[in-house]
Amino acid sequence: MADHEKTPKGRPDKPGRLAGRSPFSSPAAWLVLIALAVFLFRAFQDVGVRRIGYSQWKEMLRSQSFERVVVGPDWVRGYPRPAEVAAENDRDKxxxxxxxxxxxxxxxxxxxxxxxIEKSKVEYDAVSSSGMGDVFWVWVAPIALGLLFWGWVMRRMTGQMGQGPPGVMTFGKSKARIHMEPDTGITFKDVAGIDEAVEELQEIVEFLKTPEKYRRLGGRIPKGVLLVGPPGTGKTLLARATAGEAGVPFFSLSGSEFVEMFVGVGAARVRDLFQQATAKAPCIVFIDELDALGKSRNSGIMGGHDEREQTLNQLLAEMDGFDNRASLIVMGATNRPEILDPALMRPGRFDRQVLVDRPDKRGxxxxxxxxxxxxxLGPDVDLRSVAARTPGFAGADLANVVNEAALLAARRNKSAVGRAEFEEAIERVVAGLEKKSRRINEREKEIVAFHESGHALVSWLLPNADRVTKVSIIPRxxxxxxxxxxxxxxDRYLLTRSELRDRMAGLMGGRVAEEEIFGEPSTxxxxxxxxxxGLARMMVRDYGMSSLGPVSLSDDHGPTFLGLKGPESRSYSDRTALEIDREVQALVTEAQGRARDVLRRHxxxxxxxAARLLAVEVVEEEEIVRLWGPKVERPGGIDSHGHEEAPPEHPSRPVSAAGGASHACAPSAPKAVAGTPDPERGPT
Incomplete structure (x- = not known):
């Protein structure tokens, strides 16, 4: 990877250099330097001596105050006697x-x-002229120090300190890192699981390679491409691969690198970035975490961040103003598109939005x-099976699974990574590390065993609940x-009402099992x-799956890939809010009743x-099948009372659960784990 391009003159184009100008090229600089040298000469001239008048010096000589005298061509020097030195110490304190x-x-x-001198009977000597030492210390040293100091100041101001801290005049310089991606070998072959996004960016690559193909027909390439999606799905990797495919320079920086404590610095950096990029066009400018820079300016009526707003305004002006023929593509990445400024999202700036979503099973x-x-890899490893066990995992999650499996195999001194290591790695990512050192008493262990058995049994017997693959009472x-x-x-992308009801019943199975066995629930x-x-509230407010009717009562302003919600604002009355609370309570109570019926009948x-868990602590799906028999799926299944039911003649039409839903309910949720928090930590 080359860190810079070559200028037309063959010199490396260092960032922050002021057009090749030397700090000593200005006459004013030389005048200041000469004045500084004269000042330093005056300052160093009398260092280490006490200058007095000639008459006073001769009076001290006659009074025998000197122990030794040196006579020069135009000066005299006298060294005081030890007695005089002691007396001076007392006086000077x-x-x-x-x-x-x-x-x-x-x-x-x-x-x-x-x-x-002869009358004073002191030791004396004479020098014919000033020695080289005096010349050095009086003239050469001050001038050399002045030159060094002046050069250091100018380098600090022009940002030419190499790897040192930025100079005073480099606040407005862009911190973008320039890369030549062909040297790294990152292309679309290194990107998998997001084929649709790659196809969208192929057009960008074709334009950068052969722009005449589009200009001949009057076509205009999009000025900006915004990559949106959940964290860890490969947005940054996709941008680097795009630059690698096109074989053009790649400017990479984060949105937070524009903003400083000084107002106006971010806008200056934006201008400098686009100046550098235009000079190296065709190229790609990639701004990661764009939401740090492009947050909506309507987020609050009072107050604000002037520096960020000025930086955003400058970015808007640059994206709307640079020449279309420059072949300059701006790419941004964010996982919070709902907070971006609308002016940044309009056509002419970020014309194209590419969704980089979590991959499916094949991806x-x-x-x-x-x-x-x-x-x-060991002979028992089937990556297709691993992919099937990781629904909803992003690319970063899968990379973590492979790395954790390799570390586990190395820890166990194995020659290859086996299936057991991959299964353990998946559980580490989903549920966390095992805490074998945590000791719990027998009664709490029994409560946990029945709690997890309640989850597993209700989910096993209800036809629309997800299959249970493992039950454990080992703390994690x-x-x-x-x-x-x-x-x-x-992979699921839709959830029906019956599936949501069965999932809620499975969640309530642990609490109901505690009540049935021990007479009271635990924390x-x-x-x-x-x-x-949360599921019940989304069924009522978002999906219209209640007696309130097909009405959406949520204030959703766009996709939230981070699962975060801002301050809640409602557009309905207090009476409707009371009805929502009653409906939510009714759905949760119904789920508890369904779970209770299943557990009592079985x-x-x-x-x-529970007995098996207390004996071995971990029960896999194969052993659950031996204990309970296979899970009955539709058509046919187990109703809420534990009886087999016939398949419905007209199955209910699936209702979308992905549009603006929280990931706690979305079908692509990567972690479907019902855990038991530590009672000592209290309710979580």
Whole structure:
């Protein structure tokens, strides 16, 4: 990867250099330098001596105050006696002047000087001219130090300190890193699982390679391409691969690098960035985390951040003003498109928005193959099976799974990464690390065993719940004393009302099992209640799956890939809010009743799995099938009372659950885990 381009003159174009000008090219600079040298000469001339008048010096000579005298061509120097030095110390009280020689300018034609020296009976010497040492310290050293200091100041101001801190005049310089991607070998072959996004960017590559093909027909390439999607899906990698395919320079920087504490610095950096990019066109400018720079200016009526707004205004002006023929493409990446300024999203700036979503099963398999190229896999590893066990995982999650599996195999001194390591790595990503050192008493262990058995049994017997792949009472993660791992058989993008009801019943199964066995619930079901209540509230407010009718009562302003919601603002009355609360409570109560009916009718199966968990702590899906039999799926299934039911003649039409839904309910949620928080931590 080359860090810079060559200028037409063959010199490296260093960032921050002021058009090749030397700091000594200005006459004013030389005048300042000469004045500084004269000042330093005056300052260093009397260093280490005490200059006095010639008459005073001769009076001290006659009074025998000197121990030794040196006579020069135009000066005289006298070194005081030890007694005089001691007396000076008492008078000066530590001021540091005692012991320094006295120097005076000698008057020409004074023939009495030698006679006075001989009469004082002191040791004396004479020098014919100033020595090289005096010349060095009086003239060469001050001028050299002045030159060095002046050069250091100018380098600080022009930003030519190499790897040092930025100079005073470099605040307005862009911090963009320039790369030549063909040297790194990152192309579309290194990107998998987002084929649709790659196809969208192929047109950008074709334009950068052969712009005449589009200009001949009067076509205009999009000025900006915005990559949106959840974290870890490969937005930055896709931008680098686009530059690598096109073989053009790649400017890479983060949105937060524009904003400083000084107002106007960010706008200056934007101008400098586009100046550099235009000079190196065709090229790609990639701004990662664009939401740090392009946040909507309507976020608040009072107050604001002047620096960020000025930087955004400058970016808007630059994107709307640079020449279309410059072949300059601006790419941005964000996982919060709902907070971007509308002026940034309009056609003419970021014309094209490319969704980089989580991969499906086939895409996950391709991603795993890329990350496993340098990993030695065992014969029992089937990446297709690993992809099936990781629904909703992003590319970064899959890379983490492969890396964790390799680390586990190395820790166990294995020669290859096996299936067991991949399964353990998936559980680490989903549920956290095992905490084998945490010791719980027998009663709490029994509560956890029945709690997780309740989750598993209700989900196993209800036809629309996800299949249970593993049940464990080994503590994991942040306070979870046990967990039930549920994974869908295939990738799902829609959820029906019956599926949401069965999922809520499965969540309530743990709390109901505690009540049935021990007579009262524990604090371990707090997270289950939160998830069940969240599902019920979305069914009522977002999906219209309640007696309130097909009405959306949520204030959703766009996709939230981070699962974050701002301050809640409602557009309905207090009476409607009360009805919503009643409907939510009714749905959760119904789910609790359905779970209770299933557990009461199949109490023997509940006791069976709980006893097995207390014995071995971990039960896999194969063993659950041996204990309970296969899970009955539609058509045909188990109704809310545990009886087999016939398939419906007219199945209900699926209702979209992906449009603006929180990831706690979205079908692509990567983690379907019902955990038991630590009672000592309290409700979570």
């Amino acid at each position: 530590g001021k540091g002047q005692a012991g320094l020689p006295y120097v005076a300018t000698r008057m020409t034609g004074d023939d009495e000087l030698i006679k006075d 996950r398999e391709k991603i795993l193959q890329i990350h496993a190229r340098n990993v030695k 993660g942040l306070g979870a004393l046990g967990y039930t791992l549920q994974l869908p058989i295939e 371990g079901a707090s997270n289950d209640l939160q998830q069940a209540t 109490r023997d199966k509940l006791d069976m799995l």
